[in-house]
Amino acid sequence: MTTTAHHTGAGVRRAADAPPLITSADLPPARHFVDGAFLDGAPERLIDVVDPSTEEVIARVPEGTAEDIDRAVAAAVAGKDRWARLVPRERSEVLHAVADRLAGHTDLLARLESANTGKPLAVSRDDVGMTIDTFRFMAGAVRASTSMAAGDYAEHHLSVILREPLGVIGVITPWNYPLLMAAWKLAPVLAAGNTLVIKPSEQTPLTTLKFAELVADLLPPGVLNVVNGHGAVAGARLAEHPDVNMIALTGSVASGRAVARAAAGSLKRVHLELGGKAPVVIFPDADPAAAASALRVAGFWNAGQECGAACRVLVHESIAGEFVERLVGEVRTLAVGEPRAGEDIEVGPMVSRAHFDRVTGFLERAKAEGVRVAAGGGALEGPGFFVAPTVLVDVPEGAEAAREEIFGPVITVETFTEEEEAVRRANDVPLGLSASVWTENARRAHAVAARLDFGTVWVNSHLVLASEVPWGGFKGSGYGRDLSVYALDDYTRTKHVMHNHER
Structure with missing residues (x-):
C-alpha cells in the first residue's frame, strides 16, 4: 500500500461575524x-x-x-x-x-x-x-x-x-x-x-x-x-x-x-x-467505496470523540490501495470548523487543551515510529483545540495507535491476508465495545460477527444506534x-x- 502524506488544507472555518450560539x-x-x-x-x-x-x-x-x-x-x-x-x-x-x-x-x-x-x-x-x-x-x-x-x-x-x-x-x-x-x-x-x-x-x-x-x-x-x-x-x-x-x-x-x-x-x-477501539474488518468482496463513505461519518462523528468510532481499519491487502485512496478522498473534503461557521460543518475541536495534547501526542509518536500519514496528521491553527481529520497507513500489528483509544479524528489502517488473521487481530485489543464487518458473503458475515469479542457488531454499516437495542461492551x-x-x-x-x- 502506497500513498502520499497530505495535511488537510482547508484549515478551520471561523465565524468571526456570526452571532453567538448562546446568550x-x-x-x-x-x-x-x-x-x-x-x-x-x-x-x-x-x-x-x-x-x-x-x-x-x-x-x-x-x-x-x-x-x-x-x-x-x-x-x-x-x-x-x-x-x-x-x-x-x-x-x-x-x-x-x-x-x-x-x-x-x-x-x-x-x-x-x-x-x-x-x-x-x-x-x-x-x-x-x-x-x-x-x-x-x-x-x-x-x-x-x-x-x-x-x-x-x-x-x-x-x-x-x-x-x-x-x-x-x-x-x-x-x-x-x-x-x-x-x-x-x-x-x-x-x-x-x-x-x-x-x-x-x-x-x-x-x-x-x-x-x-x-x-x-x-x-x-x-x-x-x-x-x-x-x-x-x-x-x-x-x-x-x-x-x-x-x-x-x-x-x-x-x-x-x-x-x-x-x-x-x-x-x-x-x-x-x-472505552472502545472498534475494528472495521473489510474483506476482499466488500464495496470499498461504500465502506469509505460510511467511515467518513462513523470515524469522524463528533470529531472521533466517540467510544464506538470506526477508528481501526483491517482491510484485505488485495483492496487496500483502492480503499485507502477512497477514504483519503472522503477525509480531505470534511468541513472542519466552529459550530456557528455553517450548517455544513462536520468536524469540531477536541473538548479541552488536555485532550488536544493527548491526541496530538498520539500522532507525534505514531509518526516517530514510522507510521505514515495519508491525510491530516496534526493540529490545525488556533484558537480552539482543532486536530485535522487524519488517516494513518502502513500501521504495523501491535502499534500504539492501533491498540490504544486515541478518541480523536484519527483512523488507522492495517492490512491482512487471511480471515483467521483478521479475526485474531481484531480481537487482540483490551477493549470490546463495538466492531463492524464488511462483506457481501452472508455466511462469512454471520460467522465472523459471531467470533468477534465485541458487544455490538455491525455488518456493512457502523455506528448505527436505536433505542430498542442494547449498547454495552465486553472486556475492558x-x-x-x-x-x-x-x-x-x-x-x-x-x-x-x-x-x-x-x-
Whole structure:
C-alpha cells in the first residue's frame, strides 16, 4: 500500500461575524440542583466552563464537595419511596412529559451543547433527538416489562417474581455526549422507579443543568439531583456513599476502575460503559467505496470523540490501495470548523487543551515510529483545540495507535491476508465495545460477527444506534447495558415471593 502524506488544507472555518450560539439568558443557573431547587456551592470554589472552539470561558459552575454529594444523596433517599410507589403508567406519563418539554426546547439545547462542547450543530441536534427518543422509549417500555410467569415450581407453592427499583442511583457522565449520555442513564433509572444523583463532567455541565431547570416542575423533589464537580472528589464520594445502591458511569477505563474500587466497600452494584477501539474488518468482496463513505461519518462523528468510532481499519491487502485512496478522498473534503461557521460543518475541536495534547501526542509518536500519514496528521491553527481529520497507513500489528483509544479524528489502517488473521487481530485489543464487518458473503458475515469479542457488531454499516437495542461492551469496555429493556433490567432487582397454598 502506497500513498502520499497530505495535511488537510482547508484549515478551520471561523465565524468571526456570526452571532453567538448562546446568550447569558440561555445559560442554566450555575449552581447545584438538589431536592427540586438550585442551590449555591462554595463561592470560592468555581470551575471554568470553556468553549473549545474559541478557548473562551462561557460560564463558571461551583466545584462540588463531598458534603454537597451527601446533601444530594439525602434528598434522593427522602424522595425514593414516593417515586417508587407510583405505578408504571404514572411514571410513564412523567417521562413523556419530560420528552415533550425537551422537544419544545430542541434548538436551545442543541445550541447550548455546541457552545459547551464545540461539536457541529448537526451532531448536537442528533443528540437532542435521540435524548427525546430515549425518554419516549423508556416511557413505553416500563409499561410492558416481562418476567418469569407466576406458577407452581414447587408442589403446592405459588412463585411470583417481582421487579423492584434499586433505590438511589449515582450517575457519572462524560464530556463527549453530555446530554445524551445523561439521558441513557436517567430515562431507565427514572422509569424503573429509582431516584438519582448525577455528576456531569466538570468540562461540560451546561445541558445537564439546563435539563434540570427545564423539568424541575415535572419531577417530585429529590427524584433528580445534580452536583457539579471533579471525579476525584464529588465522583468518588458518590461511588463510595453507603446510601447509594448503584453507581452508573459512562467514561474512560481509568474512571471505571476508580469507580469500581470505590463502590467495592459497600458492595453496591456497578454499571460501566467505558472505552472502545472498534475494528472495521473489510474483506476482499466488500464495496470499498461504500465502506469509505460510511467511515467518513462513523470515524469522524463528533470529531472521533466517540467510544464506538470506526477508528481501526483491517482491510484485505488485495483492496487496500483502492480503499485507502477512497477514504483519503472522503477525509480531505470534511468541513472542519466552529459550530456557528455553517450548517455544513462536520468536524469540531477536541473538548479541552488536555485532550488536544493527548491526541496530538498520539500522532507525534505514531509518526516517530514510522507510521505514515495519508491525510491530516496534526493540529490545525488556533484558537480552539482543532486536530485535522487524519488517516494513518502502513500501521504495523501491535502499534500504539492501533491498540490504544486515541478518541480523536484519527483512523488507522492495517492490512491482512487471511480471515483467521483478521479475526485474531481484531480481537487482540483490551477493549470490546463495538466492531463492524464488511462483506457481501452472508455466511462469512454471520460467522465472523459471531467470533468477534465485541458487544455490538455491525455488518456493512457502523455506528448505527436505536433505542430498542442494547449498547454495552465486553472486556475492558465494562459491563451493564444502556438502551433497550436490558437497561431497565439493570436498574431493578428481582424478588421471589412464594406462597404455600396447600389445603
